[in-house]
Amino acid sequence: MPAKSFLKRIHIWRYKYISHKNFVFLLSILIGLLAGIVSVIIKNITYGIEWFLETITFSQSSFYFIFPIIGLWLVYLFVKHISKQPIEHAIPTILFSLSKKNGLLKRSKIYLPLITAPITVGFGGSVGLLGPAIASASAISSNIGQLFHIDRKTRTLLIGCASAGAIASIFKSPIAAIIFAIEVFSLDLTFASLLPLLIASVSSVLTSYFFVGDEVLFNFTVVDKFTIKDTLFYLVLGVGTGIASIYFSKIYFGVYAFFNRFKTNGQKLIIGGLAIGTMLYFIPPLYGEGFGFINDLLHDNHLKALGKTPFDAFIDNIWVVIALLIGITIFKAIAMTTTLAAGGAGGIIIPTMVMGSALGNVVAKIINNLGLNFNVSESNFTLIGMAGLIAGVLHAPLTAIFLIAEITGGYELFVPLMITVSMSFIITKNAVEHTIYTKELAEKGALLTHNKDKSVLTLMTLDGVIENDFTLLHPEMSLGKMLHKGVAKSSRNLFPVVDEDKRLVGIILLDDIRNVMFDQSLYNTTSVETFMHNPPDYINYNEDSMQKVMQRFQDSGAWNLPVIKDGKYYGFVSKSKLLTAYRRELINFTS
Incomplete structure (x- = not known):
């Protein structure tokens, strides 16, 4: 409770005295500093393992090719018995988080790369440390964003700051780090995004200079000019x-x-x-x-x-x-x-x-x-x-x-x-x-790109546009029963027809029965099966992306399409609700 109360007071003070823009600048400095520290830590742990192998155990050994096998075995044991979380690739995990999880990363992503990557590389694994450093720094940034109740768009920018900071620290190349964040994470190149990225990169580079001095990865000066x-x-x-x-x-x-x-x-x-x-x-x-x-x-x-x-x-x-x-x-x-x-x-x-x-x-x-x-x-x-x-x-x-x-x-x-x-x-x-x-x-x-239309569709979720308030009909139901228990009690003009296992077998529109709905002689002699027909298309809940959903509406010309989940009827998506959700997301994305 004391910790929550203290954070609450910080939030109140921040909302009163610091504008959102300035707060983002402050967070950029902090994230750049932490990204630089992460890069220094992951490199030093790796160098420590390499030093141990070279000077203590197998110095000048001709059996160096065994070391990577030992490293993989240690990582395997750590994952199986301690972390119990599968190893995920850094950049794809971050990109998926940005597109489908609102930029939320688990706290465990902060420290797991700092353990598994140095073991792998320190024992001679033929991989790099930059990806894990980016993953750890991005997880720190994501959790800081959650702590201070940062919105999704700003959290995305701060994750970009973390990746830029990690690259700037390792290579001492702040400009390339900024461009990497823009190219790989598809950030908008605007003044609002450029300045935080620049601040984070500079902060990270200064952190690197503080801990390791002017040491550089490549000690090289161009001698031969281009001709x-x-x-x-x-x-x-x-x-x-x-x-x-x-x-x-x-x-x-x-x-x-x-x-x-x-x-x-x-x-x-x-x-x-x-x-x-x-x-x-x-x-x-x-x-x-x-x-x-x-x-x-x-x-x-x-x-x-x-x-x-x-x-x-x-x-x-x-x-x-x-x-x-x-x-x-x-x-x-x-x-x-x-x-x-x-x-x-x-x-x-x-x-x-x-x-x-x-x-x-x-x-x-x-x-x-x-x-x-x-x-x-x-x-x-x-x-x-x-x-x-x-x-x-x-x-x-x-x-x-x-x-x-x-x-x-x-x-x-x-x-x-x-x-x-x-x-x-x-x-x-x-x-x-x-x-x-x-x-x-x-x-x-689930891929965000510089194409705004596609990115907006990627950020949308199918669950956000599915409607379930439809009256279900059954094929054997009589016309009279359908009118009294279905049409009369529903505000919809569309009715899904399902079997006993809730599999969709057809649909009925109000227009399909308008000419016979007042003919009482048909109430007991005709059934739902007589009037139902197949929908223009289906939406597969488990497979279709929002881009595919939009394409299905465009190709079919329909205003409503049924959603099928695990082979069973799950609801409907209407074109009007889909377009309304799209416009709302577009405003949030571009504001």
């Missing part, structure tokens, strides 16, 4: 990253489909652990997040990036190096998805960057070693390859451009970034309509 003669090569890189992005998405869904064949999580763990161990034995750079690998390529040290492999005897041959880098490009997506499908926790953004860096370096090395006197910057291609993959896999071209631009500390590579990113995005968008994040949500009709 016009390299334009064609950057176009080739754009085509390559576009094709690789399509491959990345196909592999992701293909590997998950393979693992879904196994009935138990234990089976998935065993199969996935063996697969990951085998890949790591032959391709050691697949171990862990891969930031070290990227940095080595950026500094033209491919030997250190590749590490010790079974092919060291041939490593002096540049084409062997290229082949190994191609192997990393191909198997990074497989290793990442296998880690996730086997029960690990992590994100896909960092693996995307690793794969892009390897592909960019491969393209540059091939160009430089064709014997045609071409010479391009391998470091620049490594960077721009990352941007190409991000643009293609996430369908976030602006995020990709500004992220790499901020990482390099300038805009010297802006033109080649635009060339490669544009080409990659165009190719991928035409081949893969939805991203890894959004495909399942789009199939469920």
